Amino acid sequence: MTSSYEPPAGDQPTPPGGQPPPYGGQPPYGGQPPYGGQPPYGQHPYGYGAPPPANYGTNGMAIASLVCAFFCAPLGMIFGFIARNQIRQTGQQGDGLALAGIIVGAVGTVGFVIWIIFAATVFSHVNNINDNPYGFGPLFFR
Secondary structure, rough: OOOOOOOOOOHHOOOOOOOOOOOOOOOOOOOOOOOOOOOOOOOOOOOOOOOOOOOOEEEEHHHHHHHHHHHHHHHHHHHHHHHHHHHHHOEEOOOHHHHHHHHHHHHHHHHHHHHHHHHHHHHHHHHHOOEEEEEEEEHHHO
């Protein structure tokens, strides 16, 4: 003999989690919607904080600055200064690239100027060798 005894609706036993069922039985499928519904599109609900700042990518002039600094140093310096001004105004990334372009361009420009001075000095001495019977010796051993 099987017994189909069910306790009355108000006298349901506590389930194994220790939490009694909500008043009036089980909630509808999917749970109850939060108070006030969902926030409008584009707005964050309370407690989530502000969204992270938008990432605008790396400044193209900063990339051009570093690349040009190796091939045409003065142009790399100019692009680097332009890029740093743009980065301050727009908040883009690439300030380190622009700074590296300025530094590499400055070192390259100074190195090129020193090389030109050295080459001009050597060339002026080589032109004087034709009149010197000792050849290249006085050029290197003075």
